[in-house]
Amino acid sequence: MSDIAENISKIKKKGIKVIGCFPLYPPLELLHSFGLVPLVLWDMKNQVRAFKESDRHLQGFTCSAARRLAEFLLSEEGALLDGIFMYNACDTLRNMPEIIQRSLGEREKRLPFFRLHVPMVPSEQTDSKGYLADRIHELITAIEKTFATRFSSERFLACVKLYNAIRKLCLEMEALVAEGKMSYALFSRLIRNGYLMAPEDLLSSLKDAISQAEACSSKNSSAGRRIIVSGIFPPPDAVCTIIEEVGMIVTGNDVATQARSYSYIPQEIDDPVNYYADFYQNHHPCTTLLYSSDKRLQMLMELIEKRKARGMIFIGEKFCEYEYLEMPFVEKLLEQKNIATLQLEIAADDEDNVESLRTRVETFSELIR
Numbered sequence: 001m002s003d004i005a006e007n008i009s010k011i012k013k014k015g016i017k018v019i020g021c022f023p024l025y026p027p028l029e030l031l032h033s034f035g036l037v038p039l040v041l042w043d044m045k046n047q048v049r050a051f052k053e054s055d056r057h058l059q060g061f062t063c064s065a066a067r068r069l070a071e072f073l074l075s076e077e078g079a080l081l082d083g084i085f086m087y088n089a090c091d092t093l094r095n096m097p098e099i100i101q102r103s104l105g106e107r108e109k110r111l112p113f114f115r116l117h118v119p120m121v122p123s124e125q126t127d128s129k130g131y132l133a134d135r136i137h138e139l140i141t142a143i144e145k146t147f148a149t150r151f152s153s154e155r156f157l158a159c160v161k162l163y164n165a166i167r168k169l170c171l172e173m174e175a176l177v178a179e180g181k182m183s184y185a186l187f188s189r190l191i192r193n194g195y196l197m198a199p200e201d202l203l204s205s206l207k208d209a210i211s212q213a214e215a216c217s218s219k220n221s222s223a224g225r226r227i228i229v230s231g232i233f234p235p236p237d238a239v240c241t242i243i244e245e246v247g248m249i250v251t252g253n254d255v256a257t258q259a260r261s262y263s264y265i266p267q268e269i270d271d272p273v274n275y276y277a278d279f280y281q282n283h284h285p286c287t288t289l290l291y292s293s294d295k296r297l298q299m300l301m302e303l304i305e306k307r308k309a310r311g312m313i314f315i316g317e318k319f320c321e322y323e324y325l326e327m328p329f330v331e332k333l334l335e336q337k338n339i340a341t342l343q344l345e346i347a348a349d350d351e352d353n354v355e356s357l358r359t360r361v362e363t364f365s366e367l368i369r
């Protein structure tokens with residue numbers, strides 16, 4: 001876990017407080033506008049490789065995201081955080097605050113916990129804007145009280161612009177991957193690292209990566225077999241490399257830590273209530289945002305058509321029922337459109353044993369030739 005600890009210590013040396021956030025779509029702009037650095041504790045597969053602590057508190061059939069999260073929060077590195085933020089997502093995460101707080105209590109540690117309840121209802125069915133507005137006000141009050149600070153609409157707007165700039169750079173990088181100018185393996189690594197960096201540092205790292213990729217001569221993208229990838233997490237780094245080695249090109253993605261996180265660019269306004277009403281209601285569809293599920297299939301079909309993909313590789317996060325419940329339906333629909341699918345299931349300890357997947361990826365690549 002050394003690089004998370006290093007990042008947290010580096011930020012804290014500047015006198016800035018660090019908030020660990022989960023799951024993937026927290027109100028980063030709002031937290032940062034208070035002078036805090038929010039780190040999204042999600043794709044930590046390179047940092048958390050053992051589950052000694054989390055196995056004492058979570059069942060073995062919990063997804064790797066939740067197990068890694070618990071392991072980190074209960075570690076010495078986790079104790080470096082100045083607070084934890086979470087919003088509601090799946091059943092697995094529902095009782096996580098109580099589990100973490102109790103376990104920290106047993107070690108006589110305490111961390112402020114901030115929560116937001118995002119209404120999971122479609123706006124066409126129920127107007128939940130007033131409810132969300134109350135939750136946002138409560139969150140602002142809790143942060144002001146805990147850190148003896150005041151909300152500033154100017155600072156909030158500046159943070160909205162900063163995070164939107166990051167989202168736009170991510171979209172630019174995605175286009176470079178589709179054109180064959182940047183490898184998908186590099187793209188995935190840059191985005192994953194970004195979750196554990198201060199946003200200003202992430203912005204410069206993305207700008208550098210884009211300049212470098214643009215400086216390189218473009219490969220012939222039409223030579224690659226065009227696919228999209230989907231899942232909560234991208235394929236493990238070694239599988240990304242295999243995908244490209246066997247001649248496939250990732251022309252788009254529907255990965256929660258990637259396109260689902262950066263694709264929607266919210267309006268730049270200084271009012272957090274209206275900003276987050278727009279942010280959550282118009283969010284890129286994700287299986288974890290229940291109200292967006294109806295729009296998800298349409299979005300997937302449009303993506304496949306727009307990027308002229310011949311196939312889709314689905315990276316199943318073992319034990320994530322949200323993803324798996326939709327998959328048979330998605331697969332059937334894609335079959336009707338003559339789009340091949342390959343399902344790969346990755347569990348917590350599969351990250352290091354991916355060579356066994358090589359043959360399946362190679363076969364899939366031949367299939368869509």
Ligand code: SF4
Pocket residue numbers: 023063064065066089090091092093232288317319320321322323
């Ligand atoms: S949505 Fe899926 S991957 Fe995310 S925490 Fe829940 S079960 Fe795990």
